[in-house]
Amino acid sequence: ELKVEQNPLFLSMQEGKNYTIYCNYSTTSDRLYWYRQDPGKSLESLFVLLSNGAVKQEGRLMASLDTKARLSTLHITAAVHDLSATYFCAVDISGNTPLVFGKGTRLSVIA
Amino acid sequence: DAGVIQSPRHEVTEMGQEVTLRCKPISGHNSLFWYRQTMMRGLELLIYFNNNVPIDDSGMPEDRFSAKMPNASFSTLKIQPSEPRDSAVYFCASSKQGPTEQYFGPGTRLTVT
Numbered sequence: 001e002l003k004v005e006q007n008p009l010f011l012s013m014q015e016g017k018n019y020t021i022y023c024n025y026s027t028t029s030d031r032l033y034w035y036r037q038d039p040g041k042s043l044e045s046l047f048v049l050l051s052n053g054a055v056k057q058e059g060r061l062m063a064s065l066d067t068k069a070r071l072s073t074l075h076i077t078a079a080v081h082d083l084s085a086t087y088f089c090a091v092d093i094s095g096n097t098p099l100v101f102g103k104g105t106r107l108s109v110i111a
Numbered sequence: 112d113a114g115v116i117q118s119p120r121h122e123v124t125e126m127g128q129e130v131t132l133r134c135k136p137i138s139g140h141n142s143l144f145w146y147r148q149t150m151m152r153g154l155e156l157l158i159y160f161n162n163n164v165p166i167d168d169s170g171m172p173e174d175r176f177s178a179k180m181p182n183a184s185f186s187t188l189k190i191q192p193s194e195p196r197d198s199a200v201y202f203c204a205s206s207k208q209g210p211t212e213q214y215f216g217p218g219t220r221l222t223v224t
Contacts, residue, residue: 033212042202043154043215088154090213098144098159098167099213 002027004091006102013079013109021105023072023089030067031092033099034074036085043088047074079109113137115216117203123222129191132219135184136205144213145178145188146202154202160186161208193223 003026013019023032034047047056049065049072056063060083062075072089086106090099116135124130136143145157158168163180171178175194180186190197200220204213 035215042217043204045212045214048212096161096208098156101154103153 002029002091002093002100004089004100004102006087006089006105009103009105011105011107013076013107015080015109015111016078018078019076021074021076021087021107023074023091023102025070025072025091025100027091027093028067028070029091029093030065032065032072033090033092034063034072035088035090035101037088037104038085046087074105076107081109081111083107084109115203115205115214117201117216117219119219120217121220121222123224124193125224126194127192128223129189130193130197130221130223132188132201132203132221134186134188134203134216136186136203137214138184139207140205140214141183141208142206142213143180143186144204144206145186146204146215147199148202148218149199157188190221193221195223197221198223 005024007022030051032049035043036046037043047063052067054065060077065072086104088101088104090101092099118133141162144159146154148154157170158178160180178188200218202218203216206213
């Protein structure tokens with residue numbers, strides 16, 4: 001059974017600081033997705049990582065995938081309050097089965 | 112593209128009543144997923160369909176829950192009878208088959224009193 005673990009689960013960081021959220025998974029896969037969920041809202045797709053070494057960047061967020069280590073990271077650069085949200089990673093085993101989601105990392109950026 | 116459409120957006124009902132949640136997936140998507148999200152349990156997959164056929168309903172919590180997908184553009188999740196512990200946000204998501212992300216609907220916030 002595929003397990004997806006995110007850490008930390010809760011993160012409070014100051015504006016302007018950098019931090020990394022980690023997503024580890026237990027079974028071979030080269031497809032991983034990051035989602036963002038604002039309070040009271042739905043999940044919105046952020047990044048799609050489809051191969052080993054894939055790196056995607058959008059504004060202050062950068063996601064990468066290391067399939068050998070079974071690890072994805074979501075790096076936050078110079079955090080701003082607007083980044084406060086819950087971030088989920090999700091792993092795809094076969095393309096024909098549902099994504100397996102981590103528990104989410106609740107990020108709070110404070111002044 | 113309209114995205115995944117869910118209705119109603121909010122539902123308040125009394126214990127014992129039947130509740131029906133509705134979902135219209137994105138046109139051209141042939142996989143559909145129902146999720147439930149609560150603070151305590153997080154995001155749980157209830158059931159998913161490929162090409163309108165239920166593939167895995169092992170996440171459906173009890174026989175009180177049932178889901179159907181009569182055609183490619185419509186699915187329902189029914190709870191009968193509803194209980195207070197069913198209070199949650201229910202999300203529908205759809206995707207094309209193959210390695211592609213799922214697109215989530217806005218959710219239905221269900222409150223059972």
